[in-house]
Amino acid sequence: MTRVRTAAVGCVLTLALGSPLAAQRRVASLDAQQGRTENPYTSAEDVAAGQTAFRSRCASCHGFDGMGNRGPDLTRDVFRHGSSDRALFLNILNGIAGTGMPSVRLSDKEMWQIVAYVRSLRRQGGPVDGDPVAGRQVYDRAACVRCHWIDGEGGRLGPDLTSVGWRRSARHLRASILDPDDDIDADYRQVTVRPRGGGATRGILLNEDAFSIQLLDSLERLRSFPKTDLDGIERGTASLMPSFEGRINAADVTNLVAYLASLKGE
Ligand code: HEC
Ligand code: HEC
Numbered sequence: 001m002t003r004v005r006t007a008a009v010g011c012v013l014t015l016a017l018g019s020p021l022a023a024q025r026r027v028a029s030l031d032a033q034q035g036r037t038e039n040p041y042t043s044a045e046d047v048a049a050g051q052t053a054f055r056s057r058c059a060s061c062h063g064f065d066g067m068g069n070r071g072p073d074l075t076r077d078v079f080r081h082g083s084s085d086r087a088l089f090l091n092i093l094n095g096i097a098g099t100g101m102p103s104v105r106l107s108d109k110e111m112w113q114i115v116a117y118v119r120s121l122r123r124q125g126g127p128v129d130g131d132p133v134a135g136r137q138v139y140d141r142a143a144c145v146r147c148h149w150i151d152g153e154g155g156r157l158g159p160d161l162t163s164v165g166w167r168r169s170a171r172h173l174r175a176s177i178l179d180p181d182d183d184i185d186a187d188y189r190q191v192t193v194r195p196r197g198g199g200a201t202r203g204i205l206l207n208e209d210a211f212s213i214q215l216l217d218s219l220e221r222l223r224s225f226p227k228t229d230l231d232g233i234e235r236g237t238a239s240l241m242p243s244f245e246g247r248i249n250a251a252d253v254t255n256l257v258a259y260l261a262s263l264k265g266e
Helices: 002-017 020-026 044-057 085-094 108-120 132-141 170-178 250-261
Strands: 190-195 201-208 212-217 222-226 230-235
Touching (some): 044 108, 170 250, 190 212, 201 222
Antiparallel strands (some): 190 201, 212 222
């Protein structure tokens, strides 16, 4: 199953990253080419300009205040993909392959100003509330393992959570548990196919072309259907993940978020 998904994702990535345009972009920055490591733009005015640019270019994913949303909290001062000014600069310039972090191509000056702003955010976030150990028990009780993979164990219907503490903010983790329909991961689109003979199969869309559609059904079986055999295909706007609002009490949700935020494996 995983191999099928990885192949599909890999194909999309090659298309997105292997294009000559992407290659051109990667060398378009003089500071990147010359290996500049120090931020030349760190005055209060630079930080203010960086904040303005951040709010228009980055806030949709990293939050208005940098504390994260679908993208990670950037106030932690420790970054998975490199914590130096140069690493931040290159991650903005090139994006981070294989993740939801796009290349945001701006002038070198604007990118350095954003780096200065991100730096100014350090430790404003503070620690995540809640008890991760108690949160793990909530995870077990709620049977999240049925659909999610952590450290070598679990189901494949939902995303691998092994490194979710790096990838996502506490805010996004909480929203994912309470309101999964709000922000559905593009790799986990739900579909229902209705074969001509009757019945229906629901699952996660893996692949589709003009003639056939493949999905992963609720038992994690790969199912393939020729389109000519189908009465219809319904594309769900809801997540396959149920909402746990009201099913897990407030304190336990906080503990669960603390547990997920602590997951920083590779
Ligand atoms: C479309 C959503 C999106 C936009 C827009 C976006 N990012 Fe990201 N960014 C992400 C995601 C998702 C990640 C997590 C990558 C991963 O899986 O580790 C990320 C990662 C990062 C990282 C690395 C964090 C780490 O721990 O190493 C930095 C730094 C960053 N983004 C800065 C920015 C800045 C600055 C901007 C605006 C110029 C920006 N991002 C725009 C989604 C986005
Ligand atoms: C029936 C399967 C299923 C169950 C049970 C389930 N999930 Fe999910 N989960 C999914 C799917 C599918 C997605 C991706 C679609 C989406 O974003 O809603 C998802 C997304 C998530 C995300 C977002 C991951 C990311 O990278 O943004 C988190 C966090 C999460 N689930 C946590 C949990 C927790 C905690 C539990 C138990 C309380 C749980 N899930 C139970 C299927 C499930």
